[in-house]
Amino acid sequence: MRGLNGKVVVITGGGGGIGSATCRRFAEEGARVVVADIDGEAAERVVDGIKSRGGEAIVMVVDLTDYAATGSGVARIEAEFGPIEILVNNAGWDLFIPFLKSEPDYWTKIIDINLRSVLNITKPVLASMVARGKGGRVVSLGSDAGRGGSAGESVYSACKAGVIALSKTLAREHARHGVTFNTVCPGVTETAMLESFMAAAGDKEKLRAAFTKAVPLGRLGRPDDLPGAILFLASDEAAFITGQVISVSGGLTMHG
Template identity: 80%
Template sequence: MRGLKGKVVVITGGGGGIGSATCRRFAEEGARVVVADISEAAAGKVVAALSAGGTDATAMVADLTDYQATAAAVARTEAEFGPVDILVNNAGWDLFVPFLKSEPDFWSKIVDINLRAVLNITKPVVASMVARGVAGRVVSIGSDAARGGSSGEAVYAACKAGVIAFSKTLAREHARNGISFNVVCPGVTETAMLESFMEAAGDKEKLRTAFTRAIPMGRLGRPDDLPGAIAFLSSDDAAFITGQVISVSGGLTMHG
């Protein structure tokens, strides 16, 4: 894809399933990759694999729910590795808990990880883009739970809906800066988070079968299904696309 070679891309949750797959895809496109994760070990493992393949890569270890720590990590990364051209907001977490069985402490954790963290890293990254006059790209990972609802994920769905509204608003605020903001919504995808979600729901295999039957393409998503859409929206091929939401769900949702 055009315009990715040599660009500095930060991928949050880069040590996880979708995150690491996205890191690999940007590496294939010749980008310089910042693997951002709360786990130093997870980030380091991905960086080592990318570096072994010849990619210029580094880790950014930070708790994205802490604004000051996140802003400091972004500043340090830009000083040591280079200014950020592309931000992929991928980090997230959830458990299956019906709303009436959940408690405020659980809500706070879900909101902090899935919404506040996006705000915390987007502000310093976009402020730097604006100051430099760079036509940057921000791609956030939403969820089809935000578009159609999902039982047992009320607060998570609300957060992801917030990410969509946040992205559309910033797309308007920064259109004249040439910075685009788009959202990719995975459907049911085979990740560690999905495994934890199904464990919490009980009868994991029955739930897996139900999910599979509901998807027109007849299988659950895989981490490697997402990076193509993310890379496209980050590329020069998508220079005139902003404020948009695309589902990668095997047809589970088909929004106009």
């Protein structure tokens, strides 16, 4: 896609399923990839894979729930690797718990990982983009749970709805700076997070069958289904698109 070659892109949660698939696709387009993850070993594996194919990538080990540490990490990356031109907010975590059985400690963890982390890294990256005056791209991973709600995911759904609203608001605030903000919402996708979610919910195979039956295209999502939409929104092909939400869900969620 146009406009990705040579760009510095940070992908949070880059060591996981969707994150690692996205890192690899950016590298294939010639982007210089920063694999940001709290799990350094997972991030290293992704970087090693990219380098083995001739791509350029580095690891950023960071706890995104720590604002100061995240800001320091962004400053280090920009000093050592170059200005961040694309940010993909992908890091996330969930656990199936009905709301009345959940406790404040759980709420805090869900909010910190799924919403506060987006705030913590978006602010320093955006400030740098605005200061340089050359625009930029921010693509955040929401969730169809944030668009339509999802039983057993009340706080997670609220966080993802917040990510969508944040992206739309920042799209309005920073259109004049040439920074676009868009959100990609996965549907039910085969990741480690889904496995843990289904394990907590009960009968995994029964739940998997129910999820699959609900998807018009007849299967669950795969990590490789997501990078196409993410890269498009980060590319020059989407230069006139901002404040939008795209579901990649096999038709599970349809919005007019």
